[in-house]
Amino acid sequence: MRIGITLDQPTGPDALLRLTEDLQQAADEGFESAWLPHIFGLDALTALAIAGSRVPGIELATSVVPTYPRHPGALAQQARTTALAVGPGRLSLGIGLSHKIVIENMYGYDFAKPARHMKEYLSVLMPLLEGQPVSYTGETIRANLALEVPNEGSVPVLLAAMGPAMLRLAGRHTDGTVLWLTGPATIRTHIAPIITAAAAEAGRPAPRVVCTLPVCVTDDPDAVRDKAGKVFEAYGSLPSYREMMDREGAAGPADLAIVGTEDQVAARIHEIIASGATEFVGSLFTRGDSAARTRKLLAGLAD
Template sequence: MRLGVYVGGAGSTLEEMIGQACAAADAGLDSAFFSQITAWDALTVAALAGQRVPGIELGTAVVQTYPRHPLVLAGQALTAQVATGHRFTLGVGPSHRHFIEGAFGHSYDQPAQHTREYLSALRPLLRGEHVEHRGSFLTVAGQVEVPGATAVPVLLAALGPVMLRVAGELADGTVTVWAGPEAIAGHVVPTITRAAAAAGRPAPRIVAAVPISVTADPEGVRQAVEAHVGFAASFPAYRTILARDGRSAVRETVVAGDEATVASSIRQFADAGVTDLLASLVGSDEDRRRTLRWLGSRRRADWN
């Protein structure tokens, strides 16, 4: 299992976000993925980070599909691919009704069908191919030419069975959030893997974003996370995935405690079939530095 960091943009400066990616690379981790809500543009941040952060994979987790036409997103992603020296992975997702209808004004009816159509057009564009697509949700006619760009891998944020099947058929893997080892092992991995096999595709990547803190105050860390993002449990997709783990609150997903406690929890994710764990570093500044140092001291062999 590979280890990386999940870099949130809310409240951070550009230098801070790129600094987190630099710190991950310096610590010996494998990747840094940037979040996208309504703050910094994650694709631009990843492209800029590619100029300063050596070696590691850089990606988005995740860019919303509805506000960006596939031709636009393909151009941005291929640009980031070149800017990062071909180390870029594009994570996309349909987001949630609250954002798509409330903030962007798009209809959120049939998000899975929208996503299937979107990926059907986006994937060939990311290979530099010409696309002529006229569907129920999208019209795409054109080609994106970025000299020197290689095809961009795509991950799809998917938690429900229909979206996981779309991810298995049309993407290179999935990105999960708020999903624990039980839900990943019993639901996410078998659903997406069966879909990929049926479509004749390779075994998919299972990328799990998890709040992690090596800390002397685990309960304080959990309370702080709940105060900051606890509202996510009200979204239907997140409420359902939490329930699959027998949970009802975001705070219950936080991996926090001493090194032995955190190592045991991370091992559960590896055993569940996670291929890439993205640590969302939480807690005090010192907790975050301590957690990153500790993660960097581990090796893939510890989890494989």
């Protein structure tokens, strides 16, 4: 069972130092992967290049870099440079559309054809990550370039995908998907069948299905679940996540948080893996004793 952990986005002038310390802790505890969100703090790839160059071994991944604000050539160049900095086979590039409220209201890009955008984006990104030149003219993306970053091999790509069109794109063109607030029933009946079939039809290996959920080991589940509802409340109003919650029969993010004793949390994670996920990534949202217990359990499951 592959188990990873989500790294916090630290703030302040010592943010990169604290990120490096957090990554070292995750590696020392035996986690197989560490996932850094890309929101409005540290640039995830730049931060992982610095921290990952100082902490060996553990897989590094972004979860996820929005595609609209960056030309795929620029993202491929940055990802390959980060892979060069941290060493071969360590970086996985998680990418996604983000959300209309972010892309249109904050960045000012048109979000009208997200699936078309992503299909064209991957048509440029994937060859460049594999060290190939690309010449492409689409409706939303154009590129005619080659990169000279001196690293070998490719950088795996995981596409944040929940709807059928995006899942088929992920299966046909990338190494898998990274999920957020998506439960086991939805993975079993919707996510895994579509992406796996698409990969098989394209002659690609079985895709990774990375399930990321809030998790907490505690003896006071009601209080912690209430906290989860407040911490992750905003996700309940975003259409893509709302659709996944409706599929799962969840009223809100709190219903998808994995909360309970060690045995209860472990059982839920085993259920997620049995549903078709290839790995689980824990997103911790408490501090103190409960966080320590959660980290210990997750690291134990990775043994």
